[in-house]
Amino acid sequence: MKKLLFSHSPISQNLALLILRLSAAGMMMVHGWSKIANFSEYLTKFSDPFGLGPAVSLQLAIFAEFFCAILLALGFMSRWVLIPLIFTMTTAAFMVHGADPFSVKEKSLLYLVMYVVLFFTGPGKISMDAQINKKNRYR
Known part of the structure; x- marks a missing residue:
């Protein structure tokens, strides 16, 4: 148990990055999909x-929230x-909900923090990026 709680093994770090990446991307895809499925309602x-x-802004949000989230996953x-996504x-958080109370912008701030962390850490070794980088090293 001590080893599990206090270890900093690469596999646990890469597994944590995978979980963070999949959960942040999966939840964001739900937001993006609802915008696609209800496009005309959102447009108004x-x-x-x-x-x-509004049409271009909505399309840009869909691009980030759905298509970029798929690639992130x-x-x-x-x-x-x-x-x-950032x-x-x-x-x-700061423009659309800037004047709203914290409880309204909290969700976008949580996503923002997750995405910034992933930007600085990278996706980890359990990712397509890592596999591509591994193949490029052998050339």
Whole structure:
């Protein structure tokens, strides 16, 4: 038990990164899918924080929340796909919900923290990125 609680083995770290990556991406895909499935409903009420129009803003949110989240779950191009996710959650927390109470922006801040942590740590060895990097080292 002591070894489990106090070890810093690479397998436990990589397993933790996998769990964080899959859970953050999986939950975000649900948000993205609901926007795809109810696109016309969202279009009437979606905010436009950058003046691009609600349709473009909604499409950019769908791109990040659904398509980038899929790639993050796979661990493919992880740091690249985290950039739109970080940008989207920063926009949601500080622009869209900036004047709202903390309880409203809390979820986007939690996602933001997870995505920033994954950006700095990378996806771990249990990812497509790691497999691609392994193959490139043997060339």
